[in-house]
Structure formats: C-alpha cells, structure tokens
Amino acid sequence: MAASNTDDALETPSPPPLPLVPSLSYDVALNCIARVSRFDHPNLSLVSKSVRSVLASSELYVTRSFLGFSEHFIYVSFRLPPGPCSRWFTLRRKTHRTLPTATNSNRTGFLLVPIPSPPSPPPVGSAYVVVGSEIYVIGGCTGDVPSSSVWVLDCRFHTWRRAPNMRVAREFAAAGVVDGKLYVIGGCVVDNWARSVNWAEVFDPKSQTWEPVPSPDVEVREKWMHASAVMEGKVYAMADRKGVVYEPKEGRWDVPEKRLDLGWRGRACVIENVLFCYDYVGKIRGYDPKGRVWRELKGVEGLPKFLCGATMANCGGKLAVLWEGKKGSGGSGKTEIRCAEIAVERRGEGEIWGTLLWSDVVLTVPNASAIVSCVAVNV
Structure with a gap:
C-alpha cells in the first residue's frame, strides 16, 4: 500500500543545529562560552550566528550561574535635558583599548554605554532595588501625581x-530586598x-503578588523617605525625622x-554589613551597626569631596563611586562623569581602609x- 500523503507521511527531519565550536559537543562548547567574561561578549558575538x-x-546565564562565572555590572540612570x-x-x-593621548584621557578602558530606557515617561522620586539579575524601578511621581507602577529591567x-x-501610589519611598522579597516603606500620605x-x-x-506589611507599633509614618538600606537582614528606612527599622523574620x-x-x-x-556614604563635608564614611559608630574611609585622600551629585554601589564587594566631575565652560556645556573602584577592608581597632583600584x-x-x-x- 502506498504511504499516505497526510497524517502517515514521514516528516522531514529538521537540520541539526550548527556547532558552537567545531569538534566539541554542544554541552562542552556551552560550558566554554559560559566562562568568557560578559565584557568580551560583543567580540564573541562576531564569531558565528x-x-x-x-x-x-x-540557557547561557543559567550555566554561568551554575559554574560560578557570573559578574557584577554597574547600571546608572541619568536625567538629561531638555525636559x-x-x-x-x-x-x-x-x-x-587605546593608549591615552591628548584627546583620549580614559586610561582604564571603562566607559558608560547606553542601553534601552523604560518605555514610559520617567518618574521623579522612584525607588531602585536589585532582585537577582533584575532592577526594579518602584513608583515615583509623574506630573505631580504619585504612581503605583513598577518597571523591571x-x-x-x-x-x-x-x-x-x-497597592498604593508612592514617591520617595524606602525599599530593600530581604530573602528574595522586596519591601517598600513610606512614600505615601x-x-x-x-x-x-x-x-x-x-x-x-x-507569586508576583503584593501584600501589606502590618505596622501597628510604628510611630514614624512619614510620607517621604530620604534613604534606605538593608543591613543584617533588616530594612532601614530613614525619614526627615527619625526613621524606622523592619526585621521581616x-x-x-x-x-x-x-x-x-x-x-x-x-x-x-552596604558592604559586609558596613554602610558607606559621603557625609556633609564630602568625605566617605562607613557605619558599623554593631559598634554604632561612623568611621572615615582612610587611604582615599586623593578623591574629591563629594558634596553633591555622587552615588555609590556595592560591586562584588568593592565600593564603586560615581560622581559629577568638572563642568565645561564656554560653549562646550558638558559635564564629566567620573567613576572610581575602591577595595575596602577593616584594620586594627575598627579602622576602615580603602585602596583605589582605578x-x-x-x-x-x-x-x-x-x-x-x-x-x-x-549577571
């Protein structure tokens, strides 16, 4: 009997996937590629489709995480004129990489490169937290109207x-992540x-769900929070008057x-349960909640005083500081954005020292x- 041209017809087998690396199995090649720094992915992408x-x-990022080859990356958002x-x-x-010249003073080879921005108008006073490999942009104010929206990068x-x-709209709220859950405090009247x-x-x-956090004993219910951090499994939310600490466990x-x-x-x-910030005279200080004392970060005297326009992040246990540098004059109208990476350590009687890496x-x-x-x- 002749073979049917419909249901009984033999399906044409799909061609096998192209090899990632000739003479290597797919799994072995994937493990090799997962070990390559993400900094080198632009060049690696030119090898083949x-x-x-x-x-x-x-699949690549699951493999990188399993092998312990994930890396820390800095993400920055700017508010740019006009509007x-x-x-x-x-x-x-x-x-x-190029050697420094009269017109190229960047010696480290690091640059901030643009990535896609969120599709909605940018709110003012959003909270930013990291959950896994994602950044959550929480609430904020658009046109003087607080928002309850949450965007994820x-x-x-x-x-x-x-x-x-x-559940409610917020602006200038405090936020922190403990045990994989995102806590938001204040920012609403x-x-x-x-x-x-x-x-x-x-x-x-x-579960992709929001739930209220009971706060019957909280005396401070400020609308705006000016700072937040997570130390020793506690969310610190600082207001203009006092502040609150929430321990989820x-x-x-x-x-x-x-x-x-x-x-x-x-x-x-926060790095190793020490809170780093710049104080009112522009110096970097660290606060140890156990000792309940602020200490100046020594060894970084060559850095400028960060009176304004600076921020910092824990980049894999190192302190990354980003600040607005020299402003252009005349018709240039440009501001330099500078970045520094600092290795921090404790010495002696509670002293905190930093080594400027670049x-x-x-x-x-x-x-x-x-x-x-x-x-x-x-990531």
Whole structure:
C-alpha cells in the first residue's frame, strides 16, 4: 500500500543545529562560552550566528550561574535635558583599548554605554532595588501625581517589562530586598484607612503578588523617605525625622539609633554589613551597626569631596563611586562623569581602609544633567 500523503507521511527531519565550536559537543562548547567574561561578549558575538544566538539565551546565564562565572555590572540612570528625559547606561570595558593621548584621557578602558530606557515617561522620586539579575524601578511621581507602577529591567538582555502595581501610589519611598522579597516603606500620605494599612508592603517575585506589611507599633509614618538600606537582614528606612527599622523574620518594627542618621542622606550602599556614604563635608564614611559608630574611609585622600551629585554601589564587594566631575565652560556645556573602584577592608581597632583600584572619566553629559540612580547587578 502506498504511504499516505497526510497524517502517515514521514516528516522531514529538521537540520541539526550548527556547532558552537567545531569538534566539541554542544554541552562542552556551552560550558566554554559560559566562562568568557560578559565584557568580551560583543567580540564573541562576531564569531558565528550560533554563538550569537547562545549569547542571547537564558540557557547561557543559567550555566554561568551554575559554574560560578557570573559578574557584577554597574547600571546608572541619568536625567538629561531638555525636559524630564531619562537615559540608562551600563559600565563596560572598551572593545578596543587605546593608549591615552591628548584627546583620549580614559586610561582604564571603562566607559558608560547606553542601553534601552523604560518605555514610559520617567518618574521623579522612584525607588531602585536589585532582585537577582533584575532592577526594579518602584513608583515615583509623574506630573505631580504619585504612581503605583513598577518597571523591571532584565539586565541579562536589557529588556523592560511591567510588574504588578503596588497597592498604593508612592514617591520617595524606602525599599530593600530581604530573602528574595522586596519591601517598600513610606512614600505615601497616611490619610485614610487603606493607606494606613498599606504604608508598608512586600512583593514576592515568585507569586508576583503584593501584600501589606502590618505596622501597628510604628510611630514614624512619614510620607517621604530620604534613604534606605538593608543591613543584617533588616530594612532601614530613614525619614526627615527619625526613621524606622523592619526585621521581616520577626515581623518586628524598631526605631534606629539617632547616630545612624548623622551625615547620611540618600545615596549609600552596604558592604559586609558596613554602610558607606559621603557625609556633609564630602568625605566617605562607613557605619558599623554593631559598634554604632561612623568611621572615615582612610587611604582615599586623593578623591574629591563629594558634596553633591555622587552615588555609590556595592560591586562584588568593592565600593564603586560615581560622581559629577568638572563642568565645561564656554560653549562646550558638558559635564564629566567620573567613576572610581575602591577595595575596602577593616584594620586594627575598627579602622576602615580603602585602596583605589582605578578612577577615570566614563561619560560626558550636558551640564544640566543629574545622576538619578546607580546600582550593581550580578549577571
């Protein structure tokens, strides 16, 4: 009997995938590629279509994580003129390194390169936190109207998506991640029962749901929070008057010691349970919650005083500082954005020392620009 031309017809087998590396099996080749630094992926993508496809796959990042070859990358957002224009950048190594010349003073080979920005108008006063390989941009204010929206940047592929909205709209809220869950505190006026119940809430990325965090004993219910951090599994939320500390494991609220707020305004980061920030005279200091004392970071006297326009992040255990440098005069109208990487360590009787690894200009922007956020992501 002749073979059927319909259901019984033999399917034409699909061609086997092109090999990633000749003479190597797919799994072995994938393991080799996963060990290549992400800084070198632009060059590696030129090898072949099959390699380029793997570099853009989630399978590669699962393998990198399993092998322990993930890396930390700096992500920065700027507010650029004219108008409320927001642009996102990531710190990358230059593809082709060049020696410094009279017109090229960047000696380290690191530059901030643009990546896609969120599709919606940029809000003012958003909170920024990192969950895994993603950055959450929480709330903010657009046209004097607070927002409950949440945008997520997947740093593996530089794509944006919407996450479920918060239960209430917020601006200048405090936020922190403990055990994979995202806690948001304040940023809303407690003028009715619904906002009072939801003054703090928590987001579970696994279930994609927001739930209220009971806060019956909290005396400070400020609208705006000027700083937040996570230390020893606790979320610190600092307001203009006092502040609050929330410990998720115990479900307990507390008031931080007064000394914690001295010189700490906003842009800070935590490395090995030491809070680093720049104080009111522009020096970098570290706060140890156990000793309850601020200490100056020694060994970095060559850095400028960060009176404004600076921020910092924990980049794989090293302190990354980003600041607005020299402003252009005359018709140039450009500001240098500088970055420094500092290795920090404790010495002697609680002293904190830093070793400057590198410092250089990584971007130039119009004079009226401002750094909005700076975070480090493990990818």
